Amino acid sequence: MEASRPQNGTFVQTEINWDKLDKTKFYVVGAGLFTGLTVALYPVSVIKTRLQVSSKDAAEKTAFSVIRGILKTDGIPGLYRGFGTVITGAVPTRIIFLTALETTKIAAFNLVKPFKLSEPxxxxxxxxxxxxxxxxxxxTLFVPIDVVSQRLMVQGYSGHAKYNGGIDVVRQxxxxxxxxxxxxGFSLSVLTYAPSSAVWWASYGSSQRFIWRILGAGQEYSPSQGKIVCVQAAGGIIAGATASCITTPLDTVKTRLQVMGHERRQNIRQVVGGLIKEDGWKGLYKGLGPRFFSMSAWGTSMILSYEYLKRLCVQE
Structure with missing residues (x-):
């Protein structure tokens, strides 16, 4: 178990390390768990993407107007455009991500331990x-899925082309x-998601330690499961808020690059200039509300599910 280490030397056991998990059970149960989360939160990604690619004179300028427009023209299925593509690639992408996350985390903790830094x-x-x-x-796996799914999300919207499914997008x-x-947008995607992921996990890890200190974690060796879940949820919300505020401009530019047709192709500088010309600097923060909600809701749901998954899969 990984432990929070209060100043008086006692330990609060809150995290289960990678070497304690049944890996087969972890991957199988995790695939089902994260698929369910993707189904629940996918519409938020569709709304965020549409807001980010909307032009200055677009009628739908708020999340609610986008929802009304989608329901009016396509009904509930419109909120799940591109879902098949995403869900097909989500499982292998998540396996790669979580395996790299846990193995690197162990190595990184061992690397910084000799420096005697504070626990947060x-x-x-x-x-x-x-x-x-x-x-x-x-x-490497995520970017093509992102490109295809985002084109499906915005097809027919604000002048974007229409497709006959994900395979048609790939073919064209x-x-x-x-x-x-x-x-x-691969380089920009890396520049967006790598820092975003770093900020999210750094905020999550450190905020938990701060919260345990505020709660006086040193007073109890083994806190209740309910208290652990509340602290983890609070850490997820803080992490989502921090990451979304820092990385939304990069995400907006990346999304616009990825959904443009070949004939309308622009470089990063032109996209940034166009956004600023249309809406000023706030144009770089298009879709901040849905992205903040998405990262906070997805992050909190994901981390609670992830910690629950690890408890289910811990080896005897």
């Missing part, structure tokens, strides 16, 4: 390194741009 600082550095490494490892991208078209 140790947790921030180790979790941040693990989050960034995990994101980098999963991007390869026909016009080659395989590299599936990796459009």
């Amino acid at each position: 600082t140790e947790a921030a550095i180790a979790n941040g390194m693990a989050g960034m490494t995990a994101s980098l490892c999963s991007q 991208i390869i026909k016009s741009e080659g395989v590299r078209g599936l990796y459009r």
Whole structure:
């Protein structure tokens, strides 16, 4: 078990380390658990993406107006455009991410231990390194899925092309741009998700330690399961708020690059200039509300499910 270490030397056991898990059970149960979460939270991604690619004169400028527009034209299925593509790639991507996360976290904690830093600082550095490494490892598979799903999310909206499913998107991208078209925005995606993942996991790890100190964790060797879950949920909310505020501009630019047709292709500088020209600097924060909600809701749900999954899969 990984432990929070209060100043008086007692320990609060709150985390289960990678070497204590039944890996087969972890991957099988985890696939089902995270698929369920994706089903529940996917519409938020569709709304966020539509807001980020909307033009200045678009009628739908708020999350609620986007929802009304989607329900009016496509009904509930419209909130799940591109879902098949995402769910197909979600399981292997999540396996790569979580494996890299846990193995790197152990190595990172061992690496920073000799420096005798405070526990929140140790947790921030180790979790941040693990989050960034995990994101980098999963991007090769994630970016093509992201490109295809986002084109499906915005098809027919604000002048974007229409497709006959994910395979048609892949076929048209390869026909016009080659395989590299599936990796459009790859460098920006790495620059977006790697820091975002690092910030999220660093904030999550360190905020938990701070909360345990505030709660006087040293007074009890084994806190109740309910208290542990509340602290983990609070850490997830803080992490989501921090990461979304820092990385939304990069995510907005990346999304616009990935959904553009070949004939309308722009570089990063042109996209940034266009956003600022349309809406000023606040244009870089299009979709901040849904993204904040998505990262906080997804992050909190994910981390609670993840910690629950580890408890289910701990070896006797």
